[in-house]
Amino acid sequence: MAGDAKPKRRPNIKVLSGYFLGAAAFATSIVIARTIDLWWLNVAICIFGFALGWNVGFLLSPFPEEKLEFVTLGKAVAAFVGGFLVAKLDVLFAAPQLQKLVGSDVSVTRFLLFGITFFVGVQTTWVGRRYGIWIEEKTAEPKCACDVPL
Numbered sequence: 001m002a003g004d005a006k007p008k009r010r011p012n013i014k015v016l017s018g019y020f021l022g023a024a025a026f027a028t029s030i031v032i033a034r035t036i037d038l039w040w041l042n043v044a045i046c047i048f049g050f051a052l053g054w055n056v057g058f059l060l061s062p063f064p065e066e067k068l069e070f071v072t073l074g075k076a077v078a079a080f081v082g083g084f085l086v087a088k089l090d091v092l093f094a095a096p097q098l099q100k101l102v103g104s105d106v107s108v109t110r111f112l113l114f115g116i117t118f119f120v121g122v123q124t125t126w127v128g129r130r131y132g133i134w135i136e137e138k139t140a141e142p143k144c145a146c147d148v149p150l
Contacts, residue, residue, distance in 0.1 A: 005138040015131050022120045026050060029113050029120075036109055049114040053121020061129040062121065 026046070033042030059077070060068040102108065 049117035053118040056124025
């Protein structure tokens with residue numbers, strides 16, 4: 001029938017390649033996390049970073065029907081970050097605290113593990129929602145019997 005043609009689907013190799021590289025970066029982060037003191041805390045930091053990045057990726061790539069809802073949610077998150085967390089940053093960046101934090105190789109490594117897994121989570125979600133894993137190709141249908149190849 002003329003209107004019943006189903007589009008062919010093929011995997012989006014570029015997106016899947018990005019997923020593979022993201023999974024490799026995440027796996028490498030977990031391996032590194034297991035070699036540092038208090039390995040369970042490091043693995044938890046990696047999982048938290050990925051989960052937080054995943055959620056931020058959702059906020060950055062709403063589907064058209066989600067835009068209004070996401071704008072409202074984004075304003076609430078921005079108000080929280082702007083009000084509560086920024087007010088607490090002065091304690092963290094006080095000279096003795098900052099030196100203690102930056103002076104420790106373990107703290108710097110944990111920060112980097114969090115950052116890597118956070119950005120892998122953001123990228124994975126944003127690219128997947130923006131471009132999709134599947135590419136649908138529409139096939140041209142013959143308009144009449146004379147267009148069908150023999």
